[in-house]
Amino acid sequence: MDETLYNDELLIRYLDGELSAEEKTALEERLHTDKALQEQLVHLQVAVQAVKYLGTTERVQAVHAEMMKELKATNKGKVVPFSKLVRYTMAVAASILVLFVGVRLYLNAQLSPEKLYNESFVDFNVSAARGSNENFSEIEKHYQQKAYEAVIGDVRSVNMDAKDSLLVGLAYLHQNRTPQAIGIFQRLANSANNFQQDAEFYLSLSYLKNKEYSKALPLMEKIKNTPSHLYREYVTEKVIEKTKKLNDK
Template sequence: MEQDIERYLNNEMTQEEVAAFLNKIDTDPEAKKLLSLYKEMNVVYDQNDWELLDKKTTNQKVQQYEQFLRSDKGKEIANSIKAAEQSYFNEKPFRLTKILKYVAVAAIFIAGLFLVVEYNQGTNTEQLYATYKNWDELPSLTLRDQNSDLTEIEQQFRTENYEESLLLLNTYVLNNDQNVNPQLLMYKGISQLELHKNTAAIDTFTELLESKTLDADKAHWYLALSYLKNQDVEKAKTELELLLEKPTNFKNKEAKELLSSLH
């Protein structure tokens, strides 16, 4: 069935074959679901460059797989599959675009397995991340300083234009020789998280942790969320446990709840 779907989506069928295929789809619910999944995959993946595209998909499973593949762990798996594919097929006269598409299917399948395992263990990291992130609680960058650059950074951040906010923030830090600003580090790290730059976010929050400022301990909470988004449950637990060493620490109540959900 998968080969027929591939031929149909690539316009490789005769009119008679198309008619027979569509009749099969109309009478087979499972085939219809599979066709829908393949169509959604074509929206999400660039079969020529094997890249995730910035397009919306309505299929919930594909959305979950896409989220996983955007994580560092997902990218590592995808790159490993791609490398294996290239090694094997370099000596074979196959059509490259077709092979890449099958690699995308394989990567999604593997991602699905990881998601099923996470779900069965009662640990849906993406859902927990979405539940516990609350950027509205971030302190304003311009509460005491009416600097127009900071105003623009915060405005872009609050409207979820994280890419522009991060660009402006990096430019501001580059042009202003000053001590470490913990609030800017929080805005920077969160922007990186929302842009799926999980490793960079972890580096930023580690810098916050090592800043020895009054806000340094908050880094444990943001690091926990970063590791959670990166599918690294054990490191997320470690950060939450460090946060709970002092009852007065930032997000103490939420840390207890989240840690309980991860056990």
């Protein structure tokens, strides 16, 4: 069997809850690392929603056709009982409600801290940073080269200023060492320095990545409600709303 067809069949059984515990575990392990398989799953999920939408649309059309048939009969002197009109209206409303709930559930299922973090993350521009000059520190040079392990290693051999500390925190974040990043960003966000607002933004994203939504939200709202904040444009109402939904799950 073609691999794509085999994967489709496997994913459909996964969506239908027909896989054994062993099969489900094996598939989810593949989904964790296989981006092509992840996309295949998303396409199937969209197809399922489209089928549900089509089914709902057809139900609404059928109810509408039946109602119009009854109404046309009034031209021949037949009176449509009020109870029937109510029933038709409720049937249409119920079909639309099913569609609405289905779409909302689908959208909520697609929401994850990893996805929201990736959508919201904006990397720090070393060369455009406040107070920068051509004499970059070793930490700045390594960060520009995306040598994040080297950035972390530099901590032992240099005296760091606020900008270097911020870059070390970001290097930890890029390496998925989120608790260490949080510790550095907390210190910078709670002290007066030229990179305090940068630290607030990255601290909010670190909390999001670490699934500490109740800590991320106050920072996001502070950034959003401060017109002069450097990162205000990146913390949109949509980002805050999605974080609230994650917090409510």
